[in-house]
Amino acid sequence: MELRLGLLGLGYQTRTATGELLDRRRVTQLAELRVSELFSVGGLGLELALRFDTDLGLTRAPEAGEVLALELRAAALSWRAPGLELAFGRQLWLDELGFLALDGLRAELALECGLSARLSAGLQVRERTWLGEGLLELDGVEGDETPVPTLGAGLGYRWREVAVGVDYRRAVLWTDGWPLWEERVSGHLSVRLLERSVGFDAAGVFDLAQDRWERAWAQAGWRLPWAPEAGLRLGAAGLMARPLFAGDSIFNFFSPEAFWEARASLGASPPALGLSLAAAYQRRLYASGGAVDGLGLDCRWLVAPLRLGVAFDFEDGAAGRRWLLMPSLAWRGLEERLELEARLLVMQGRDPLAEQLSALTLGGSAGVGWRLGEVPRLLLTLELNGNRVSPLQTRALVVLDLGLAVGQGGTRF
Amino acid sequence: MRCAWLMAFALALPAAVAAAEARPVYPAPAGDSRALHEAAAGASCADCHPADAGRERARGASLRFSHRLHADVPGGCTACHALAAGLRPPAMAPGFGACAPCHAELVTRRRCEACHPARADGRLALEAASGPLRPRGGHTGEEHHAGWTRAHGPSARARAAECAVCHARAACDGCHRGVLRPMRTHPGDWALAHAAEARFSAERCAACHRAQSDCLRCHRQAGLGGLAPARDLRVHPAGFGVAHAGEARRNLRACAACHPEGDCVRCHGGSGIGLGLSPHPPGFRGRCALLRARNPRPCLKCHRAERLEVLCP
Numbered sequence: 001m002e003l004r005l006g007l008l009g010l011g012y013q014t015r016t017a018t019g020e021l022l023d024r025r026r027v028t029q030l031a032e033l034r035v036s037e038l039f040s041v042g043g044l045g046l047e048l049a050l051r052f053d054t055d056l057g058l059t060r061a062p063e064a065g066e067v068l069a070l071e072l073r074a075a076a077l078s079w080r081a082p083g084l085e086l087a088f089g090r091q092l093w094l095d096e097l098g099f100l101a102l103d104g105l106r107a108e109l110a111l112e113c114g115l116s117a118r119l120s121a122g123l124q125v126r127e128r129t130w131l132g133e134g135l136l137e138l139d140g141v142e143g144d145e146t147p148v149p150t151l152g153a154g155l156g157y158r159w160r161e162v163a164v165g166v167d168y169r170r171a172v173l174w175t176d177g178w179p180l181w182e183e184r185v186s187g188h189l190s191v192r193l194l195e196r197s198v199g200f201d202a203a204g205v206f207d208l209a210q211d212r213w214e215r216a217w218a219q220a221g222w223r224l225p226w227a228p229e230a231g232l233r234l235g236a237a238g239l240m241a242r243p244l245f246a247g248d249s250i251f252n253f254f255s256p257e258a259f260w261e262a263r264a265s266l267g268a269s270p271p272a273l274g275l276s277l278a279a280a281y282q283r284r285l286y287a288s289g290g291a292v293d294g295l296g297l298d299c300r301w302l303v304a305p306l307r308l309g310v311a312f313d314f315e316d317g318a319a320g321r322r323w324l325l326m327p328s329l330a331w332r333g334l335e336e337r338l339e340l341e342a343r344l345l346v347m348q349g350r351d352p353l354a355e356q357l358s359a360l361t362l363g364g365s366a367g368v369g370w371r372l373g374e375v376p377r378l379l380l381t382l383e384l385n386g387n388r389v390s391p392l393q394t395r396a397l398v399v400l401d402l403g404l405a406v407g408q409g410g411t412r413f
Numbered sequence: 414m415r416c417a418w419l420m421a422f423a424l425a426l427p428a429a430v431a432a433a434e435a436r437p438v439y440p441a442p443a444g445d446s447r448a449l450h451e452a453a454a455g456a457s458c459a460d461c462h463p464a465d466a467g468r469e470r471a472r473g474a475s476l477r478f479s480h481r482l483h484a485d486v487p488g489g490c491t492a493c494h495a496l497a498a499g500l501r502p503p504a505m506a507p508g509f510g511a512c513a514p515c516h517a518e519l520v521t522r523r524r525c526e527a528c529h530p531a532r533a534d535g536r537l538a539l540e541a542a543s544g545p546l547r548p549r550g551g552h553t554g555e556e557h558h559a560g561w562t563r564a565h566g567p568s569a570r571a572r573a574a575e576c577a578v579c580h581a582r583a584a585c586d587g588c589h590r591g592v593l594r595p596m597r598t599h600p601g602d603w604a605l606a607h608a609a610e611a612r613f614s615a616e617r618c619a620a621c622h623r624a625q626s627d628c629l630r631c632h633r634q635a636g637l638g639g640l641a642p643a644r645d646l647r648v649h650p651a652g653f654g655v656a657h658a659g660e661a662r663r664n665l666r667a668c669a670a671c672h673p674e675g676d677c678v679r680c681h682g683g684s685g686i687g688l689g690l691s692p693h694p695p696g697f698r699g700r701c702a703l704l705r706a707r708n709p710r711p712c713l714k715c716h717r718a719e720r721l722e723v724l725c726p
Contacts, residue, residue: 001533014604016635034581036533045534093582094573110522139624139669163572179708190571201571209707211700219567223556231556237567241616243666250674250711253704254681254692257662269556278564286663298563315613319663322613326600345600349609359606385602393602407533 003404006030012395021393025056036407043081047091049074073101083110090125095154096186096203097169101125102150116165118154123147124171140245140252147174148181161192171247181247183208197223207244210252215241231269235280238262257287274302290318305332322349339367339381361387367397377401458490476528486515525578537579546579563598566620604631615667624670632671678715701725 008028013021028051035046051071076089085108092101104122126148148171156165164187171182188203204216219237226232242258245251265280282294297312307330314323328343342364367381379399386392453461486492493507512528513520519527529546530538539546547557569576569585599607611618611628622628649657661668668677681692693701702725705712712721 012604014631014635022635034534036535091582092585094570094585096570099585139619139666141674173708173710177709179710181708183707188571201567203571209704211703217567219571243664245666245669247708248710250678250692250714251665251669253697253711254661254665254677254694271556276561288659288662290663319613322609324610328600343600345602345606347606347609349613359609361600361602361606363600363602387602387605393605405532 001036001404001406002032002034004030004032005402007398007400009398010396013393027054027056028052038077043079045078045080047074047076047078083112084108095167096188096205097152097167097184100150100152100169104150114158116156116158118152118156118167120150120152122150124150138244138246138249140249148172149174150182161196163190164188173247179247180209184214197225209247213240213242213258214244215239217241229270229272231267231271233265233267233269235265235267236263237265259287260285274304276300284317286318292317292319306330307332320350323347337369339365339369341365341367359387361385365395462490477530478528523575523578534581536577536581539579611667615664615670619666624666628670674714682715698725 010026031050033048038044053069076091078087102122106120110116150171152169154167172178186205202218205214207214217239221235224232239261263282267278269276284292294315301308311326324347330341363385365383369379381397383395493511680688
């Protein structure tokens with residue numbers, strides 16, 4: 001059994017349109033419970049997760065008001081046996097079709113021969129349902145209370161380091177005529193070769209409701225055999241994507257353009273040095289012919305007790321020109337209980353609509369934490385930031401994380 | 414003064430590198446065993462390790478491994494502890510590669526908890542006495558290197574089952590919706606500085622943020638946007654009404670963050686509405702009947718039902 005209770009307090013300031021500085025405070029409470037061997041029944045489990053958010057602070061829009069939200073993030077009973085997992089209740093998962101929060105049943109079967117099957121049925125969690133939340137619903141329309149019955153199915157096959165799969169999901173609105181809310185099918189392929197030093201992943205999602213490809217992507221990576229202590233990696237990726245909105249949105253009937261991206265990257269991460277270097281070049285093409293070129297550099301160096309980081313991004317093309325530089329330096333001492341960080345952010349953009357779009361901020365923070373393992377821990381952080389609009393801004397964070405774990409040595413599905 | 418700082422940094426650097434190299438790995442190595450074994454060449458293993466063959470646990474490691482059960486492996490100790498095969502000192506303990514040939518089924522089925530200490534639900538314990546457990550040797554970021562936090566997205570989607578060996582599904586939700594993550598991902602003062610980034614890379618923001626809740630809620634509370642012209646200038650420059658078409662085609666999601674559908678229809682309502690501009694792309698008439706048959710509700714937001722019969726028979 002695992003029990004985790006979290007209390008997070010966040011306070012910061014934000015500048016309004018009239019130049020006034022608003023104080024904002026947010027209190028978040030988390031409660032998670034995971035039980036294996038429920039009622040001493042082998043394979044029977046329970047997962048429960050609650051989150052309560054309270055936003056306090058002045059607002060300039062009466063309709064926005066204070067935010068009090070209780071979310072039931074997970075509440076599911078599960079039963080596991082070799083090769084089989086059943087879960088009933090509110091649950092969340094991620095696949096090629098996206099995040100899905102569902103109130104219902106999900107079953108997964110994995111056979112010795114490598115074949116697997118997935119089945120799910122229930123009601124999608126929507127913004128205005130009881131204890132619902134809105135993050136997982138697609139953008140585009142105001143949320144309503146119409147239930148969305150959903151059925152999903154998937155098949156997979158795994159042989160050594162090769163995995164393929166296909167997933168289907170159909171959702172309708174529980175109203176007259178059962179109009180279609182979402183119907184998509186996806187396929188994916190994942191291959192690892194040469195002791196996992198070479199990898200290839202590809203996937204595509206076809207929107208059956210709109211009768212067009214929603215997105216497709218492929219990536220290939222190669223961990224170079226030369227100088228293994230340097231951890232050199234070469235990567236290439238391609239992507240096609242199209243904006244997707246909720247099933248009732250007229251935005252789907254407009255003409256948002258699909259875009260294509262190609263990316264090449266080179267990285268190094270010598271494990272002995274705690275260093276990670278990555279450089280990537282990216283080109284994005286829009287259906288109208290416009291293109292955007294981008295170059296990204298990222299460097300992270302963990303040189304205990306120091307942590308250095310530099311990120312640089314440059315984009316130029318149809319969307320204008322933009323560059324961004326973020327160096328940072330952090331120090332952790334007293335057995336990682338005290339952390340001091342200094343950082344700088346410089347960015348400038350220019351596009352046909354905004355001649356100058358720039359920001360220069362300088363920030364620093366100090367934090368103290370007590371950590372006795374993964375949990376429990378207590379973290380106090382105070383930030384001081386400044387820029388030309390707000391010379392001094394503060395942000396404070398308090399985290400109290402309490403955890404209790406009983407039992408070990410369980411078997412996973 | 415600057416020289417003093419540089420000198421202090423130069424003096425501290427070697428010690429810091431040494432500390433990084435000496436950080437615990439999994440399983441934890443101990444001593445230069447290669448040199449010790451070379452000096453004892455020809456001796457029997459049991460001469461120096463009389464009790465190890467009967468151990469239930471690997472010495473110095475946190476694995477669930479019984480030496481006693483493996484005592485009869487053909488080849489004896491050196492079948493796994495391949496001293497002559499050039500294992501890098503000081504870690505002469507056999508790694509994953511020594512176990513895999515005999516335990517292929519466990520590897521294929523990702524039954525990592527058969528050897529690694531696990532929690533009650535079977536997920537691996539990530540903090541062991543010998544140090545933190547991190548995957549090594551994968552490609553494209555599956556090796557959890559220093560930049561992994563920012564690079565894990567594609568691998569997490571493609572190999573979610575492998576993530577589940579250690580991480581609960583709620584772990585994604587905990588970070589992607591948490592209040593701790595933005596403190597690390599975004600620099601301080603991001604609330605003011607994010608405008609330039611969001612303008613160029615709204616898709617990147619959309620990976621975590623839902624525009625109509627995250628963007629709109631905050632902008633409303635701060636009084637940004639709205640109908641007052643002075644406020645609109647904070648978001649859109651002068652002349653944007655004429656020039657917005659390209660921006661909307663390039664990234665309609667950014668528009669949808671603040672503008673409900675009605676804002677667009679005010680002008681793009683077709684013949685007789687607003688400016689009479691059709692919002693539909695060329696060729697839309699050819700597939701509108703299919704879309705209407707699947708879900709007529711979006712069509713009815715602009716078109717009367719009887720008119721739909723004519724437009725999309």
